[in-house]
Amino acid sequence: MWVALFVATTPTAVFAAGLLETIDQEVSSIYEKSRDAIVKIHAQRQFHVGGVSLIPSYRIGTGFFIDRDGHILTAATVVEDADTCWIDWHGRQISARILGRDPQTNLALLKIEPETGTATPFLPQGNSDELRVGSMVIAIGFPYDLPSTPVVGFIGGLDIQRSGHFLAPSHIRAECRLKPGQGGGPLLNVRGEVVGIAVAAHMDDQCCALPINAARKISADILQFGQPQHTWVGLAVSERQLAINATQSNQWQVFIQQIYSNAPASAAGFCNGDVLVSITSNGVHRSADVINTMFYHRVGDAVEFTVLRNGQEQKLLVVVGNRPPEEEFNPSSIQQTAAPQPQGQRLTVVPASQER
Amino acid sequence: MNCRKAQELFDDLSRERLAPETAAEVRQHLVDCTDCRVQEQRTARLQRLLALKRYERPAPEYFNNFLSEFHHRVLAEAQRTGRWEQALGHIEELLAVESVRVWRYRFASAMGVAVVVGLMWMGVRQMDDPASVAGQMAGTNPSLIFAETGSSTPSTFAASLPSLLQVTPADYEPAAADSAVLTPAPTHADSPSPRYVLDRISVASASYDVPNVQF
Amino acid sequence: MPTTECEIDLQHEDDEVLVRRTQRGDSAAFDVLVERYKERLYATVYHMTANHEDANDLVQDTFIKAFKSLNSFRGQSSFYTWVYRIAVNRTINFVKRRKNRNQYSLDDLDSSIQTDPDLVEMMSHITPRREVALIELHEKLNESLQKLSEPHRAVVTMHDIQGMTHADIAKVIKCSEGTVRSRLFYARQQLQGLLSDYL
Numbered sequence: 001m002w003v004a005l006f007v008a009t010t011p012t013a014v015f016a017a018g019l020l021e022t023i024d025q026e027v028s029s030i031y032e033k034s035r036d037a038i039v040k041i042h043a044q045r046q047f048h049v050g051g052v053s054l055i056p057s058y059r060i061g062t063g064f065f066i067d068r069d070g071h072i073l074t075a076a077t078v079v080e081d082a083d084t085c086w087i088d089w090h091g092r093q094i095s096a097r098i099l100g101r102d103p104q105t106n107l108a109l110l111k112i113e114p115e116t117g118t119a120t121p122f123l124p125q126g127n128s129d130e131l132r133v134g135s136m137v138i139a140i141g142f143p144y145d146l147p148s149t150p151v152v153g154f155i156g157g158l159d160i161q162r163s164g165h166f167l168a169p170s171h172i173r174a175e176c177r178l179k180p181g182q183g184g185g186p187l188l189n190v191r192g193e194v195v196g197i198a199v200a201a202h203m204d205d206q207c208c209a210l211p212i213n214a215a216r217k218i219s220a221d222i223l224q225f226g227q228p229q230h231t232w233v234g235l236a237v238s239e240r241q242l243a244i245n246a247t248q249s250n251q252w253q254v255f256i257q258q259i260y261s262n263a264p265a266s267a268a269g270f271c272n273g274d275v276l277v278s279i280t281s282n283g284v285h286r287s288a289d290v291i292n293t294m295f296y297h298r299v300g301d302a303v304e305f306t307v308l309r310n311g312q313e314q315k316l317l318v319v320v321g322n323r324p325p326e327e328e329f330n331p332s333s334i335q336q337t338a339a340p341q342p343q344g345q346r347l348t349v350v351p352a353s354q355e356r
Numbered sequence: 357m358n359c360r361k362a363q364e365l366f367d368d369l370s371r372e373r374l375a376p377e378t379a380a381e382v383r384q385h386l387v388d389c390t391d392c393r394v395q396e397q398r399t400a401r402l403q404r405l406l407a408l409k410r411y412e413r414p415a416p417e418y419f420n421n422f423l424s425e426f427h428h429r430v431l432a433e434a435q436r437t438g439r440w441e442q443a444l445g446h447i448e449e450l451l452a453v454e455s456v457r458v459w460r461y462r463f464a465s466a467m468g469v470a471v472v473v474g475l476m477w478m479g480v481r482q483m484d485d486p487a488s489v490a491g492q493m494a495g496t497n498p499s500l501i502f503a504e505t506g507s508s509t510p511s512t513f514a515a516s517l518p519s520l521l522q523v524t525p526a527d528y529e530p531a532a533a534d535s536a537v538l539t540p541a542p543t544h545a546d547s548p549s550p551r552y553v554l555d556r557i558s559v560a561s562a563s564y565d566v567p568n569v570q571f
Numbered sequence: 572m573p574t575t576e577c578e579i580d581l582q583h584e585d586d587e588v589l590v591r592r593t594q595r596g597d598s599a600a601f602d603v604l605v606e607r608y609k610e611r612l613y614a615t616v617y618h619m620t621a622n623h624e625d626a627n628d629l630v631q632d633t634f635i636k637a638f639k640s641l642n643s644f645r646g647q648s649s650f651y652t653w654v655y656r657i658a659v660n661r662t663i664n665f666v667k668r669r670k671n672r673n674q675y676s677l678d679d680l681d682s683s684i685q686t687d688p689d690l691v692e693m694m695s696h697i698t699p700r701r702e703v704a705l706i707e708l709h710e711k712l713n714e715s716l717q718k719l720s721e722p723h724r725a726v727v728t729m730h731d732i733q734g735m736t737h738a739d740i741a742k743v744i745k746c747s748e749g750t751v752r753s754r755l756f757y758a759r760q761q762l763q764g765l766l767s768d769y770l
Contacts, residue, residue, distance in 0.1 A: 423609075
């Protein structure tokens with residue numbers, strides 16, 4: 001990385017000044033290269049009351065192009081329920097079509113029609129699996145009514161859980177203080193590649209971002225099926241710690257607590273208490289491993305689970321199904337129940353206009 | 357007085373709703389008839405027990421926000437169904453009513469009132485969200501909640517915003533016929549204050565429970 | 572030109588007047604009705620559901636439904652009876668659908684059982700066969716009530732807890748007084764069985 005090179009080759013006396021200058025130049029140049037591909041998104045919803053039009057609801061957020069055909073990624077809450085949606089583009093407003101939204105990850109895929117012969121500039125995509133805690137990221141978005149602004153920060157963590165709620169898959173937590181309007185904007189690595197999408201803020205000074213690899217999968221699903229396809233196997237698992245011993249690397253275990261009936265796992269031969277050893281070739285030690293592995297599978301995949309039962313390993317095959325909507329999670333659909341375990345709180349996306 | 361008739365009147369007797377003569381008759385029957393007496397005593401004990409529940413009252417402050425919550429819900433309903441004319445009668449009559457009372461969802465035609473309604477409605481929608489953010493206790497699923505708080509747009513922003521709704525589709529050629537492109541809405545003279553989107557993840561109280569993952 | 576004086580006047584208006592005003596577009600009149608009856612409705616609904624959140628939602632829904640269909644209210648009964656009926660029907664339907672979930676929210680408003688000298692006196696008349704803490708009694712009561720079927724629970728709530736007359740109850744659930752009495756009788760028999768330890 002350029003920082004490491006610079007550190008290695010520069011004498012200390014001019015170290016500080018040179019380093020800062022380089023950071024300055026790098027951030028500015030990444031911003032300049034990327035700004036064209038990052039757009040402000042407007043979404044409006046009209047209300048009619050008995051023939052009288054009310055003041056419409058109007059939301060503004062950030063999004064960015066991912067290819068030359070005008071596909072845009074943004075946060076789902078920016079465009080939800082919108083009647084009309086448009087972006088600011090070269091001083092004009094261009095209508096955008098909402099191709100699909102995923103409430104689970106707060107992602108939305110839009111498309112504009114570029115003029116014939118023109119291609120939209122787009123951000124190159126990086127590999128979010130390469131990110132490490134401490135990696136530097138630049139979040140760019142439109143705060144309030146201001147022009148786009150870069151916010152520089154470091155990755156504080158890759159979290160699967162936050163406040164007792166599960167994030168599927170693991171999200172990037174970056175120390176970037178974002179402002180309203182910057183939701184849906186990209187997170188860039190130091191090479192100027194998109195590695196995440198700012199989907200939410202946490203505690204004001206942290207940014208929670210969906211990794212770009214996950215966004216890729218969801219947008220591919222939306223393009224192919226019109227909606228996200230989340231995998232569903234039909235197992236409820238929990239994790240426990242075997243022994244608090246620094247030398248033991250596999251001190252955590254994931255075990256099955258419940259098996260849903262009418263689910264892909266029902267007839268596969270699972271038993272309560274089975275310990276998950278691996279899913280295809282991915283080892284499983286924590287619940288996070290399960291969530292992350294299953295997230296990237298596609299509906300219809302035949303997935304081989306290796307479980308440990310009574311000291312013996314068994315391989316069970318499951319054909320992955322489609323995740324049912326939340327309302328269908330009720331106790332009567334559970335085939336076998338282990339002893340009641342304390343349950344964490346479930347987070348669900350609630351669009352602002354949703355009623356019960 | 358026979359047993360059946362007497363039993364019918366027990367409730368009224370205990371509530372002192374009977375005329376004196378009738379009450380006397382019932383009491384006399386109770387003296388004479390053991391079965392009925394036992395029955396009446398049992399019922400009376402049960403009723404005293406049930407009456408305990410009258411003391412099951414929330415603190416008076418519990419209802420303080422009831423009315424405002426009601427207003428929020430009505431607004432949300434309106435947005436959902438858009439069939440307010442049923443509830444409010446004729447809108448035209450409503451608009452013509454001369455009244456300076458600005459009730460939150462009074463759809464008066466005065467622009468100033470409309471903007472106030474719009475701003476307050478923004479505020480209402482924000483206040484809706486904390487309620488929806490509270491986690492739902494039906495087991496853990498790997499899902500994420502996005503509390504749509506957006507920003508509270510103070511009126512200063514509204515004043516400084518250029519009219520954002522100058523949507524001009526003129527330069528834009530609709531592409532192939534199969535792409536159903538949305539056309540921008542016509543502008544309104546009273547442009548709404550926009551909500552700048554940045555969702556927040558709620559902070560629930562820390563829990564040491566091990567949640568289970570349903571996949 | 573209506574001023575704040577008008578608001579104060581609204582507080583003392585009859586239900587009929589408020590209903591008419593609401594029907595003509597004065598939504599503030601409906602506010603007065605909400606304030607007037609919210610606690611009474613809440614009490615009944617709460618006793619039937621034993622859950623404060625559900626009770627709150629149901630009463631809110633009731634008022635919303637009443638507000639939306641106020642135009643079709645022709646004054647055949649009093650406003651209170653009409654809105655009370657909506658509440659009871661909603662609650663019965665809700666409880667039917669909620670059958671498998673046990674969601675008592677007694678703990679969060681425990682302090683609502685206010686210490687009251689009458690209550691103390693009442694406790695001394697109950698003559699339970701054994702010492703029982705108030706909390707346990709309270710829980711047992713709610714449990715037993717929840718075991719009744721919804722129509723029976725409704726009449727017991729309305730008569731024995733809320734203190735309504737047979738005639739009023741009959742108006743609310745739209746049946747004869749005889750039906751009210753026989754349901755009460757049956758419900759009490761059930762409760763006596765369930766609460767025999769405490770009676």
